[in-house]
Amino acid sequence: MHIHHLEISAHEDQKLYGSISTLNILISEIEAKSIPEEVCFKINYQIDKVNFSYRENDGLIKKQLDIAFRKILNILKRDLGIIPENYYRNLWLALGMSVFGLPLGALIATLTSNTSYLVFGMLMGIVIGIAYGSKKDKDALQENKVIILERDKNE
Numbered sequence: 001m002h003i004h005h006l007e008i009s010a011h012e013d014q015k016l017y018g019s020i021s022t023l024n025i026l027i028s029e030i031e032a033k034s035i036p037e038e039v040c041f042k043i044n045y046q047i048d049k050v051n052f053s054y055r056e057n058d059g060l061i062k063k064q065l066d067i068a069f070r071k072i073l074n075i076l077k078r079d080l081g082i083i084p085e086n087y088y089r090n091l092w093l094a095l096g097m098s099v100f101g102l103p104l105g106a107l108i109a110t111l112t113s114n115t116s117y118l119v120f121g122m123l124m125g126i127v128i129g130i131a132y133g134s135k136k137d138k139d140a141l142q143e144n145k146v147i148i149l150e151r152d153k154n155e
Contacts, residue, residue, distance in 0.1 A: 002031070002040070003027055003031050003035070003043055003047070004044045004047045006020060006023060008050070008061070016061065016065070019069070022149065023050070023068060023072075025149055025150075026069060026072060026147065026149060027047070029148065029149070030072075030076070030147070039080060042079070043075060043076075046075075050064050081145050082146070082147055083145060083146060085149065085150070086137055088134075088140065089137050090133070091133060092130065092132050092136070093126055093129045094129070095129055097125040100125040100129070101121045101124055102118070102121060102125065105117055105120055105121015105124070
C-alpha cells in the first residue's frame with residue numbers, strides 16, 4: 001500500500017507554504033519506511049481529509065494541514081513507536097527541569113537558606129533531562145524509529 005500525496009500546490013501565503021512543505025516532508029519520510037497497511041489507511045485518511053478540504057475551498061486549510069500533521073505524528077508514535085528527531089530530548093528537558101531540578105533546587109535552597117539555588121537546581125535538571133533524552137533519541141535512531149522533518153537549507 002502506498003501513502004497518498006497532497007493535491008495542494010505551493011501558495012503565495014508563506015504560512016500555508018510552510019505547512020504544505022512540512023507535511024510533504026513528513027509524507028516522503030513515511031514512504032521511506034516500511035509501514036503496515038493498517039497504519040497506511042490511517043495516514044491516508046488524514047491526507048484525504050486535507051485534500052477534500054482543499055477541493056471544497058475550505059478557508060480553514062492551514063488549520064487542517066496542521067491538524068493532519070499532528071495526527072499523523074501521533075499515529076506513527078502510538079502505532080509504530082516512530083518519533084520526530086529530538087523528541088525525547090525536548091520531552092526530557094521539561095521533565096528534567098520539573099521532576100529533578102525543582103526538587104533538587106528546593107532542597108539545596110532550604111539547606112543553605114539561599115533561594116538563588118532554585119535556579120541552580122533547575123539548570124541541573126535541564127542538564128540531566130537533555131542528557132537522558134539525547135540518549136533515548138540516539139537509541140531510537142539506531143532502531144530506525146526516527147523521522148527527520150527538517151531539511152538542510154543547502155539541499
